[in-house]
Amino acid sequence: xxxxxxxxxxxxxxxxxxxxxxxxxxxxxxxxxxxxxxxxxxxxxxxxxxxxxxxxxxxxxxxxxxxxxxxxxxxxxxxxxxxxxxxxxxxxxxxxxxxxxxxxxxxxxxxxxxxxxxxxxxxxxxxxxxxxxxxxxxxxxxxxxxxxxxxxxxxxxxxxxxxxxxxxxxxxxxxxxxxxxxxxxxxxxxxxxxxxxxxxxxxxxxxxxxxxxxxxxxxxxxxxxxxxxxxxxxxxxxxxxxxxxxxxxxxxxxxxxxxxxxxxxxxxxxxxxxxxxxxxxxxxxxxxxxxxxxxxxxxxxxxxxxxxxxxxxxxxxxxxxxxxxxxxxxxxxxxxxxxxxxxxxxxxxxxxxxxxxxxxxxxxxxxxxxxxxxxxxxxxxxxxxxxxxxxxxxxxxxxxxxxxxxxxxxxxxxxxxxxxxxxxxxxxxxxxxxxxxxxxxxxxxxxxxxxxxxxxxxxxxxxxxxxxxxxxxxxxxxxxxxxxxxxxxxxxxxxxxxxxx
Numbered sequence: 001x002x003x004x005x006x007x008x009x010x011x012x013x014x015x016x017x018x019x020x021x022x023x024x025x026x027x028x029x030x031x032x033x034x035x036x037x038x039x040x041x042x043x044x045x046x047x048x049x050x051x052x053x054x055x056x057x058x059x060x061x062x063x064x065x066x067x068x069x070x071x072x073x074x075x076x077x078x079x080x081x082x083x084x085x086x087x088x089x090x091x092x093x094x095x096x097x098x099x100x101x102x103x104x105x106x107x108x109x110x111x112x113x114x115x116x117x118x119x120x121x122x123x124x125x126x127x128x129x130x131x132x133x134x135x136x137x138x139x140x141x142x143x144x145x146x147x148x149x150x151x152x153x154x155x156x157x158x159x160x161x162x163x164x165x166x167x168x169x170x171x172x173x174x175x176x177x178x179x180x181x182x183x184x185x186x187x188x189x190x191x192x193x194x195x196x197x198x199x200x201x202x203x204x205x206x207x208x209x210x211x212x213x214x215x216x217x218x219x220x221x222x223x224x225x226x227x228x229x230x231x232x233x234x235x236x237x238x239x240x241x242x243x244x245x246x247x248x249x250x251x252x253x254x255x256x257x258x259x260x261x262x263x264x265x266x267x268x269x270x271x272x273x274x275x276x277x278x279x280x281x282x283x284x285x286x287x288x289x290x291x292x293x294x295x296x297x298x299x300x301x302x303x304x305x306x307x308x309x310x311x312x313x314x315x316x317x318x319x320x321x322x323x324x325x326x327x328x329x330x331x332x333x334x335x336x337x338x339x340x341x342x343x344x345x346x347x348x349x350x351x352x353x354x355x356x357x358x359x360x361x362x363x364x365x366x367x368x369x370x371x372x373x374x375x376x377x378x379x380x381x382x383x384x385x386x387x388x389x390x391x392x393x394x395x396x397x398x399x400x401x402x403x404x405x406x407x408x409x410x411x412x413x414x415x416x417x418x419x420x421x422x423x424x425x426x427x428x429x430x431x432x433x434x435x436x437x438x439x440x441x442x443x444x445x446x447x448x449x450x451x452x453x454x455x456x457x458x459x460x461x462x463x464x465x466x467x468x469x470x471x472x473x474x475x476x477x478x479x480x481x482x483x484x485x486x487x488x489x490x491x492x493x494x495x496x497x498x499x500x501x
Contacts, residue, residue, distance in 0.1 A: 008326075009130030013137030016319050017104055019312055020141030023424035024155050025096045026432045028439035031150040033077075033157065035471055037091055037442065038478035040077035046485050051078035065253030068201035073159045084446035085486045091442045095158075102162035103144075107137045109169035110384045114335075114391060116173045117344035119180035120216075123336050127395075131333050135394065138323055139387040142316060142417055143289040146427045147373060148299040153380040155431070160203055161380040167202055168209035168351060168381060171195045175213035176344055178238055179220045179231070189234070193241035200250040205377060207250060208354030212347040214243045219343035271363045280353075280360035285372040287356065287382025290416065293423060295373025300426045309418075309425035316421070317414040324406055335395035345392070352385035437462040445479050448487050455483075456492040 029037060044051035055074030056067045076098070084091045111133040118127040146154050153161025174195055178188025196213065199206035217235045285291045297303055327333075335341075356378045359365045365376055397405065432439070440458040444450040459476065467475075483491035 009134040013134040023428040026428040027155040028435040036077040099158040106166040112173040116176035121340040161377040165380040196246040205358040212351035215347040292373035309421040313421040355381040
C-alpha cells in the first residue's frame with residue numbers, strides 16, 4: 001500500500017505530461033530529423049559502430065565541438081530507422097515516444113533540482129521527489145507550447161533540445177547536492193566533474209549550465225556565517241573540476257573543430273550588439289507561458305477550438321483540480337523562504353538566461369528570431385525553468401495563502417489551458433496537413449510490405465514540395481539505399497521526375 005501511494009505522484013505527473021503532448025504527436029517528422037532518419041543509417045554503413053564513428057566526426061564540423069552529442073544523435077537516428085525496420089513500426093511512433101521520454105527526463109531532473117535546492121538551503125524537512133515531480137510535470141505540461149516553426153524542440157530536435165535540458169538540470173542538481181549538508185567529500189565533485197565535461201561535449205548551449213553551477217559554488221561561501229574552511233575548500237575544488245575543467249575542454253575544442261566560416265554556417269559565430277539583445281528579449285518572452293500566442297495566432301488565423309482540444313483541456317483541468325485536492329489533504333510539502341534561497345534561484349535564472357543567449361548572440365538566429373513566438377532549442381530549458389519557478393512559489397506560499405490563491409487561480413488557469421490547447425491542436429493539425437508527405441514517405445520507407453507503387457507515389461508526393469536541392473538529393477538517394485540494404489529490394493524503380501528548384 002505504501003508503494004502504491006508513492007507511485008501515485010510520478011504516475012500522475014507522467015499522465016499530465018502525456019496528455020499535454022498529445023497535440024504534438026500529430027506533427028510529422030520534419031526538418032533535419034527527417035533528413036537524418038534516412039541519412040544516419042547510410043552514413044553508418046548499416047551498423048551501430050559505424051553510427052558512433054560518424055557521429056563523433058560530425059561533432060567537429062562547422063565550428064561545433066560536440067562529438068558526444070553528435071555521436072548520441074547519430075545513434076538515435078540510426079536506432080529510429082533500425083527499430084522501425086525490425087519491429088515494423090513507423091518512424092513517427094519512435095520519434096513521438098522518444099520525444100515524450102526526453103521531456104519526462106527533463107522534468108524529472110528539474111524536480112531533482114528543487115529537492116537538492118531544499119537540502120542546500122537547509123530546509124526544515126526533506127522534500128520528497130514524487131510530489132515535486134508531479135507539481136513540476138503538471139506545470140510544464142499545462143504551459144508547453146507548439147510553435148509554428150520547424151526549429152521548435154517540442155516537435156523536433158528532441159535529442160538536442162530536451163536532451164540538452166535534461167543534462168543541464170541534472171548538472172545543476174548535482175552542484176547543489178555537492179554542497180548540501182551530509183554529502184560525501186569526494187562523491188559530489190567527481191559526479192560534477194564527469195557530468196560537466198559530458199555537458200560541454202554534448203552541446204554548446206550547456207556552457208550555460210556550467211555557468212549556473214558557478215553561481216552555486218560562489219554563492220555557497222559568500223555568507224560569512226556559513227563559511228567554514230571545509231566549505232571553502234570544497235567550493236574551490238568544485239570551481240576547479242566543475243567550471244575550469246569543462247571551460248578548458250570547451251575552449252580547447254574550438255581549436256580542434258573545423259572553423260564555422262569554412263562551411264558558411266553562422267550558428268556557432270558570435271555577433272554581440274543591440275540586435276543580439278533584441279533577439280534575447282524576444283527569445284526570453286517566447287519561453288514564458290503563453291509567450292508565443294500572438295505570433296502563433298497570427299500564423300494560424302483563425303484559431304480552432306476542436307473537440308480534441310476541448311477534451312484534452314478538460315482532462316488537464318480535472319487533473320489540476322485533483323492535484324490541488326490531493327496536495328491539500330496530504331502532508332504539507334513546503335520550502336522555507338530563507339535568504340540562502342537566492343543561490344539556487346540565481347543559478348536557475350542564469351541557466352535560463354544564458355541558454356537563450358547561447359543562440360541569441362549568433363548571426364543565424366539574430367536573422368531568424370525576429371519576434372516573440374519564434375524559438376530554438378533554448379525553449380526546452382526555458383519552459384521548464386519557468387515551471388520550476390512557479391512550483392517554488394507554490395512551495396513557499398503558506399497553507400492559508402495557498403488556499404485563497406488557488407480559489408482565484410484555478411478558474412484562470414483552466415481558461416489558460418483551454419486557449420493553450422486550442423493553439424497547440426490547431427498548429428498540430430496545420431503542420432500535419434502541411435507535412436503529410438513527410439509522414440507518408442517515412443512510413444513506407446521502413447515498411448517491407450508496402451508495394452512499389454505505394455512507395456513511388458509517396459516519393460512523388462514528397463518531391464512536389466520545393467525542398468532545397470541538397471536536402472532533396474540527400475533524402476531521395478538515402479531512402480533508396482536504405483530500403484535496398486534493409487529489404488534487398490528497390491524502393492522505387494520507376495522513373496520519378498524530380499522538380500527543378
